Amino acid sequence: MKMLEVPHKVCATxxxxxxLEDLYEWHTGQRLPDYLFFHLSGLGTGFTYLxxxxxxxxxxxxxxxxxxxxxxxxxxxxxxRWQVREGRGFPFSLQQVKELVDRGKPVVLGALDMFxxxxxxxxxxxxxxxxxxxxxxxxxxxxxxxxxxxxPEAQRIPYxxxxxxxxxxxxxxxxxxxxxxxxxxEDTPGIxxxxxxxLQHCAEAMLKxxxxxxxxxxxxxxxxxxxxxxxxxxxxQLNASLRHLAEYTGFPPMLPNRLxxxxxxxxxxxxxxxxAKLLKQLGAQYQRSEYNQAAELLGQAxxxxxxxxxxxxxxxxxKSSSLDMAAESVRKIAVLEEEAYGLxxx
Numbered sequence: 001m002k003m004l005e006v007p008h009k010v011c012a013t014x015x016x017x018x019x020l021e022d023l024y025e026w027h028t029g030q031r032l033p034d035y036l037f038f039h040l041s042g043l044g045t046g047f048t049y050l051x052x053x054x055x056x057x058x059x060x061x062x063x064x065x066x067x068x069x070x071x072x073x074x075x076x077x078x079x080x081r082w083q084v085r086e087g088r089g090f091p092f093s094l095q096q097v098k099e100l101v102d103r104g105k106p107v108v109l110g111a112l113d114m115f116x117x118x119x120x121x122x123x124x125x126x127x128x129x130x131x132x133x134x135x136x137x138x139x140x141x142x143x144x145x146x147x148x149x150x151x152p153e154a155q156r157i158p159y160x161x162x163x164x165x166x167x168x169x170x171x172x173x174x175x176x177x178x179x180x181x182x183x184x185x186e187d188t189p190g191i192x193x194x195x196x197x198x199l200q201h202c203a204e205a206m207l208k209x210x211x212x213x214x215x216x217x218x219x220x221x222x223x224x225x226x227x228x229x230x231x232x233x234x235x236x237q238l239n240a241s242l243r244h245l246a247e248y249t250g251f252p253p254m255l256p257n258r259l260x261x262x263x264x265x266x267x268x269x270x271x272x273x274x275x276a277k278l279l280k281q282l283g284a285q286y287q288r289s290e291y292n293q294a295a296e297l298l299g300q301a302x303x304x305x306x307x308x309x310x311x312x313x314x315x316x317x318x319k320s321s322s323l324d325m326a327a328e329s330v331r332k333i334a335v336l337e338e339e340a341y342g343l344x345x346x
Contacts, residue, residue, distance in 0.1 A: 002098075003138035003154075006106055007031075008147045013251045013274075014038040016070055018149035019108045019135025020182060024078070026106075027184040030191055035278045040077060040198035041070035044251070044271030046205060047337075048172075049218040055171055057240035058233060061222060062248050063270030063305065066172050071180065073205070077198045079188055086178035090163045093177035098139055100181060107136045107181055109146070109166065111174035116165035119148070119155045122264070130168045131253055136179075195282055196346070199291075203345040206337060216338045223330035227323045242316050249309045258313050268309040272302030290343040297340035304333045 007025045009032075011018060017037040025031050039045045042065030050060050065073060071082050085096065097107045110133030114123040123129060134157075138145035143158040157165065167176045189197075209215035229238055247253050249268040257263050267273055276299035283291030308329040314320040 001138065001140040002101055003145060004101060004104065004106055006135070006137050006147065008135075008152070008154075009034075010149065010152050011035065011038075012150050013271075015110070015133040015149045015252070016043065017041050017074070019106070019133065019147060020071070020074065020080075022135055022147055023106060023182055023184065024188070028188055028190075032191060032194075033278065033281065035274050036191075036195070036198075037074060039271070039275050039278055040194070040202060041065060041074045042202065042205065043070060044275040045202040047215055047218050049213050049222045050172060051213075052171070056237070057244045058237050059225075059229060059241040060172060060244045060248075062172070063272075073201065074198075077189075077194055077201055079185055081183045081185075083181045084178065085181075086175040088177055090166065090177055093166070093179065094159070094162075097136055097144070097179055101136060101138060105181060107179050109134050109136050109144075109179050111168045111170060111178065112162075112165040113168055114165075116161045117157060118161055119151060119157075127254075127260075127262070127264075129252060129254060130170055131173060132165075192286065195286065199344045200346045203341040206341045207345065216334050216341075219330055219334040219337070223327045223334065226327040226330065229323060239316065242312050246309050246312045246316065249305050256309060256313055259316065267302075268306055269302035270305040272298045272305060276302065294340040294343045297336050297343075301333050301336040301340070304329050304336065308333070 006022055008022050009018070009025065011034045014035060021032050021037050044064055046064040048062040048065065052058055068084060075082060097109065100107050111130055112132045112134065113128055113130040114120050114132045115125060115128045117132065118124050134146035134148050136144050136146050137154060143156045144162060145154045145156055148155055168174050169176055206215040209217055212218065212221055229241060233241060243255065243259065246259065246268070247255050249270050250266045251271040254264065254266050256268055276295040279291045279295035279298065283289065283295065308326050311320070311326040311329060315323060
């Protein structure tokens with residue numbers, strides 16, 4: 001058996017960056033505020049609108065960055081180096097991550113499908129949620145040992161379950177058997193510096209995105225095009241695109257209960273509710289009034305995202321035939337977030 005002694009912080013719904021936060025603490029001895037890397041990476045502080053005419057869902061929306069964009073955003077602030085390896089066969093990938101752990105390098109595995117993770121009793125063989133990430137810190141003859149954002153103790157994933165969980169191919173998110181390796185340098189910045197620079201980077205990404213599909217520009221593009229989806233897409237494509245929009249306003253992404261038929265707590269606010277709480281905490285800690293003002297605006301944006309989700313679900317369930325109200329909600333979100341990120345730009 002091989003096990004690395006890495007500190008671990010429990011922080012629900014932050015699986016994409018929870019392992020990275022553990023590695024930061026392992027390297028610096030400093031514990032980060034809850035949800036800091038989550039939001040500075042572009043989750044709950046970003047927006048993406050993609051179109052692919054050949055996909056099952058030709059219109060997809062994310063209220064944040066894809067995982068690799070998240071890590072790239074954080075690397076520019078925190079200063080770590082990282083590598084991604086993806087798409088290889090299971091035996092080869094498993095051997096690689098074992099060798100890395102043998103060399104003292106914990107590895108982030110994902111995306112994984114929570115349907116195949118036995119320690120999630122509510123989801124195991126019940127719900128497919130193919131967007132989970134864990135930090136592999138060890139292995140033995142029966143499986144790999146991981147730190148999970150929702151569990152205080154290390155968890156074992158049996159090899160048979162891991163092979164199925166790791167077989168995720170989600171456009172814009174992950175290829176099968178993807179894993180990430182990180183290396184921190186000696187000049188890793190402290191937490192207050194990360195907060196200041198990170199929020200400025202988030203603001204720039206939202207207000208001055210590199211392309212029209214991202215940030216506030218992407219929201220306004222979605223608002224303009226959303227009412228046209230029923231004319232542009234066939235019935236199956238429209239349903240898939242709308243279901244994706246509704247699913248990915250949740251964190252973790254999950255269909256709203258009205259569509260799934262289950263009753264699982266999950267706020268569909270694009271994680272803006274968590275972001276608002278974090279900004280209020282940071283505003284009090286560092287005496288930054290602009291953080292508190294931005295928090296109020298982003299809290300309102302989260303309420304509008306919840307309204308948008310309900311409006312989209314109404315169309316899916318044929319309780320409404322128009323996406324005009326949903327488009328108006330997106331316009332309101334764009335206005336609120338433009339003002340909020342103007343305050344955070346510095």
